Amino acid sequence: xxxxxxxxxxxxxxxxxxxxxxxxxxxxxxxxxxxxxxxxxxxxxxxxxxxxxxxxxxxxxxxxxxxxxxxxxxxxxxxxxxxxxxxxxxxxxxxxxxxxxxxxxxxxxxxxx
Amino acid sequence: xxxxxxxxxxxxxxxxxxxxxxxxxxxxxxxxxxxxxxxxxxxxxxxxxxxxxxxxxxxxxxxxxxxxxxxxxxxxxxxxxxxxxxxxxxxxxxxxxxxxxxxxxxxxxxxxxx
Numbered sequence: 001x002x003x004x005x006x007x008x009x010x011x012x013x014x015x016x017x018x019x020x021x022x023x024x025x026x027x028x029x030x031x032x033x034x035x036x037x038x039x040x041x042x043x044x045x046x047x048x049x050x051x052x053x054x055x056x057x058x059x060x061x062x063x064x065x066x067x068x069x070x071x072x073x074x075x076x077x078x079x080x081x082x083x084x085x086x087x088x089x090x091x092x093x094x095x096x097x098x099x100x101x102x103x104x105x106x107x108x109x110x111x112x113x
Numbered sequence: 114x115x116x117x118x119x120x121x122x123x124x125x126x127x128x129x130x131x132x133x134x135x136x137x138x139x140x141x142x143x144x145x146x147x148x149x150x151x152x153x154x155x156x157x158x159x160x161x162x163x164x165x166x167x168x169x170x171x172x173x174x175x176x177x178x179x180x181x182x183x184x185x186x187x188x189x190x191x192x193x194x195x196x197x198x199x200x201x202x203x204x205x206x207x208x209x210x211x212x213x214x215x216x217x218x219x220x221x222x223x224x225x226x227x
Contacts, residue, residue: 004156035217040122042203042219043157090156101147102215104156 003027004105006091012111019078021108023091031094032074033102034058034066036087043090049074050096081112115140117206119218126194127226134189134221136204146187147205147215148178157203163187174198199225 004025013019023032030051035043035058045058047066055066063085067075078085088109092102116139126132138144145164149157161172168180178189187204204218 040219042119043217045214048214092157101159101162104149104158106154106156 004091004093004103006089006105006108008108009106010109012113013081014113015082017081017112019081019110021076021089021091021110023074023076023105025072025091025093025103027093027095027103028071029093029103030071030096032068033092033094034064034074034076035090035092036060036085037090037107038087046076046089083112086110086112115144115206115208115216117204117216117218119202119204119221121221122219123222123224125224125226128196129193132189132191132194132198132223134202134204134223136187136189136218137185138187138204138206139185140206140208142208145207146178146180147207148172148176148187148189149203149205150174151201151203151220153200160189160202194223194225196225196227199223 007022033048034046037043044060046064047058049055049068052068065077088107090107091105094100094102118137120135147162148160150160151157160176161170163170163180171177176191178187180187201220201222203220205215207215
């Protein structure tokens with residue numbers, strides 16, 4: 001089983017719909033992250049959480065919200081989806097000790113029509 | 114603010130040829146540097162990391178990278194490329210001493226010709 005699991009893997013939806021992307025991990029890491037990937041732009045940080053009671057905005061948080069339901073679960077919501085939120089979304093986790101790398105899920109491909 | 118530049122959007126090499134992917138960073142202190150690889154339909158896999166010590170670091174799949182502080186660079190190299198190395202490669206920089214927030218470059222797409 002994957003250490004970082006994202007569901008769904010693919011989603012097509014319509015403008016204005018509410019969407020939730022889910023991420024769960026079995027690595028026991030406290031820190032979790034949501035990124036979006038767009039061609040030619042690399043990965044950009046949407047939100048991150050350093051523990052269950054800690055939520056922080058990244059560089060592109062507008063139009064998104066998150067929920068850290070437990071140490072192992074971190075969900076990303078699009079309250080009212082718009083076409084320019086079409087992208088590949090990644091969840092990642094990391095150990096809070098210094099200098100530890102992030103571990104990524106396989107991504108969710110989201111298309112908004 | 115920290116930033117990463119990968120100047121090559123696409124690179125094509127022949128199988129068996131050597132490879133160098135460029136990465137330049139901007140960071141106000143000693144950086145923590147990574148290279149990740151993304152195969153189609155997959156997440157990002159860590160190739161190697163640098164945070165201190167020997168400036169030449171070895172990674173998985175035969176890759177290595179050299180940290181050059183004077184040039185603010187962390188270029189990725191492989192002596193002999195295999196067709197399975199075709200993927201997108203990302204350089205990232207983060208702060209040492211904790212925090213784990215990474216800034217990614219825009220990626221380099223590697224194509225391998227047989």
